[in-house]
Amino acid sequence: xxxxxxxxxxxxxxxxxxxxxxxxxxxxxxxxxxxxxxxxxxxxxxxxxxxxxxxxxxxxxxxxxxxxxxxxxxxxxxxxxxxxxxxxxxxxxxxxxxxxxxxxxxxxxxxxxxxxxxxxxxxxxxxxxxxxxxxxxxxxxxxxxxxxxxxxxxxxxxxxxxxxxxxxxxxxxxxxxxxxxxxxxxxxxxxxxxxxxxxxxxxxxxxxxxxxxxxxxxxxxxxxxxxxxxxxxxxxxxxxxxxxxxxxxxxxxxxxxxxxxxxxxxxxxxxxxxxxxxxxxxxxxxxxxxxxxxxxxxxxxxxxxxxxxxxxxxxxxxxxxxxxxxxxxxxxxxxxxxxxxxxxxxxxxxxxxxxxxxxxxxxxxxxxxxxxxxxxxxxxxxxxxxxxxxxxxxxxxxxxxxxxxxxxxxxxxxxxxxxxxxxxxxxxxxxxxxxxxxxxxxxx
Numbered sequence: 001x002x003x004x005x006x007x008x009x010x011x012x013x014x015x016x017x018x019x020x021x022x023x024x025x026x027x028x029x030x031x032x033x034x035x036x037x038x039x040x041x042x043x044x045x046x047x048x049x050x051x052x053x054x055x056x057x058x059x060x061x062x063x064x065x066x067x068x069x070x071x072x073x074x075x076x077x078x079x080x081x082x083x084x085x086x087x088x089x090x091x092x093x094x095x096x097x098x099x100x101x102x103x104x105x106x107x108x109x110x111x112x113x114x115x116x117x118x119x120x121x122x123x124x125x126x127x128x129x130x131x132x133x134x135x136x137x138x139x140x141x142x143x144x145x146x147x148x149x150x151x152x153x154x155x156x157x158x159x160x161x162x163x164x165x166x167x168x169x170x171x172x173x174x175x176x177x178x179x180x181x182x183x184x185x186x187x188x189x190x191x192x193x194x195x196x197x198x199x200x201x202x203x204x205x206x207x208x209x210x211x212x213x214x215x216x217x218x219x220x221x222x223x224x225x226x227x228x229x230x231x232x233x234x235x236x237x238x239x240x241x242x243x244x245x246x247x248x249x250x251x252x253x254x255x256x257x258x259x260x261x262x263x264x265x266x267x268x269x270x271x272x273x274x275x276x277x278x279x280x281x282x283x284x285x286x287x288x289x290x291x292x293x294x295x296x297x298x299x300x301x302x303x304x305x306x307x308x309x310x311x312x313x314x315x316x317x318x319x320x321x322x323x324x325x326x327x328x329x330x331x332x333x334x335x336x337x338x339x340x341x342x343x344x345x346x347x348x349x350x351x352x353x354x355x356x357x358x359x360x361x362x363x364x365x366x367x368x369x370x371x372x373x374x375x376x377x378x379x380x381x382x383x384x385x386x387x388x389x390x391x392x393x394x395x396x397x398x399x400x401x402x403x404x405x406x407x408x409x410x411x412x413x414x415x416x417x418x419x420x421x422x423x424x425x426x427x428x429x430x431x432x433x434x435x436x437x438x439x440x441x442x443x444x
Contacts (some may be wrong), residue, residue, distance in 0.1 A: 027071040029100065030124075031088070033082075035169055035213040036133075041086045042213070043104070047071075047126040053127060055112055061088075062109055066129065068100040077102070086110070086133055098355040106131075109236060122170075158204040159422070161375060162196050163222035164234040164333060165190035165207070165218040169214030172240035175353030182237045183212065185358045189346060190235050194367035200376060219331040225339060229419050231307060232341035233371060234333045237358055238322070239350040246354055247322030248367075249345040250312045256330035303340035303416065306382065311344065311374030318366045319357075322348070344371060384419065396440035400432055413440045 028048040035042045052069040073092055081087040087104035095101050110131045119128040165187040167173035173182030190207060197205035206227045208220050215223070224232045238249065308326040315321060322345070334341040346367045347354040357363040378384070398409055410420045423441040426432070 008114075015055045024119050024435075026098065027068065028074045028076075029068070029071060030074045030075045034087070034406055036084070036086075036211060037213045037215065039208075039219075041084075041131045043129040045129075046123060047125045047127060049125055050116065051127065052126075053114070054115055055129070057109065057112075059109075062106040064104040064110065064131070065107055066102045067095070068102070070098050072098075073100060086131060089122050097102060104191075111322070122199055122413070136189045153338055159202060159231070159379060160227060160229045161192045161205050162208055162227060162229035162232045162339075163194045163197070164220050164224070164232060165209045166208050166234055166236040168212055171214055174237060176349045176358075177243065177352050178355060179360055180349060180355050182239075182349055183365070185349070186235045186237055186346065187212070188361075189364045192365050192370050193235070196368055196372040197375070200372070203376075205260050220333050221339075229339060230422075231291070231303075231375065232333070232339050234343040235392075236329070236343060236345050236349055237349040238345040240348060241350075243352065244321070245348050246348050247320040247324045247353045248312075248315045248326050248347055249328045249329045250308045250315070251310050251331060251334070251343040251345070253301060253331050253334040253341065263431065265351075277386040294420070303378075303418075304334070304342055307340060307375060307378045308342045308376040310381075311342065311371050314370035314377070319347075384422070398438045399436055400436045400438065402434050404432075406432060409438065415441055 004287065026181050027050075030046040030048065033044040033046070035044070051071055054067045056065050056189060057063065058105070072094070077090055077092050084227055088107060090104050092100060092102045093417060107359075113130045115128055117123070119125055165183070167183035169183075169185070170184065173186070175181050190209075191442065194207050197203045206224075206229065208223050209215055220234075221232070241328075250293055267323035305326060312321070312324070312326055316324070329343070334343055347358050348354050349358055393408060396413065398413070406420060410417045413420075419441045420426075420438065424438050
């Protein structure tokens, strides 16, 4: 009898140990973070350790279901999805006493992608779920502003500025002594700049980054090109190990940076239909493609330099300059071969005094105003058409013949490709036809 009791005791002890070990090893979901961009919505589950999960979708209503094995919530998921373009509601419940199910109610069907991230200095284990935004279907059903967009049929006559707030999301950029993050202050400056540009007749701003999320450097360029931007302005706050260093700077692309980017475009032109200055390179031989690319790059760099000088001059009116000359660097975001681009370092966030100024709404406005005035000054000095339709007063007209291109016509008359397109309301697709008559901009 004593032997039986000992066996039962050992059995129950093993069961208790096994249960304890199971619950001790249970994964905890600490928090859920949501970030959204034009391209996708990202859900980030911060978890205590690696975990197993399954994802599937249900209809009527549309739901995305995420099942976590041997997982529990540390606390209730608190994320507002009110007015979110894709997410309706998020709820969670325990299953099988030890598993967790998270249900995400959606406005539209999605194709989710999930992956895990290992711990870094800032975060622990993470499960990331990316949901591509179903823009068209959602916009048709829910957007109250669709009519406004439809009315903007002549937006290609506007001078479009892509305003790029540096860093974002997992990339905070530099930080000041008192904890000020570059990504936050430059976004605030970018918003003020966009507002000023949109108030200016004949100009329009688009925000490359519309919230606190990460965008790769090349994707920033793609967003600007997709928006038919005439100018790309990237806004940053500098940092240096010597906290006494101060002042604003303006950068354009260095010749070395331009050369390396040209090599990249030429290397891939046989397998791509990328438009450079309105011309596809995929059907051109190497020599012709190289010449066309060089012409486009040179024109863009010339305009970049002119805009940068005007912005730098305006910076000099409001504060200290780190350099009174336009600087050159190989920054990736400046490398679009057919889009003039500048990068602005608004101040040194590593300097305590400038860190304080960067947090000031008044200083942010002054910096934004200086950039806007610099762009406007460039436009006025160089006869950039601002929201002006083709006029019969134009002294020169050109009838398109077979084999001609927009770039070739622009070079013939000594105008920029952008000036020619703006004067004739031609979108980035650059579609022209034989016999079409183009107005050559006045004052060019």
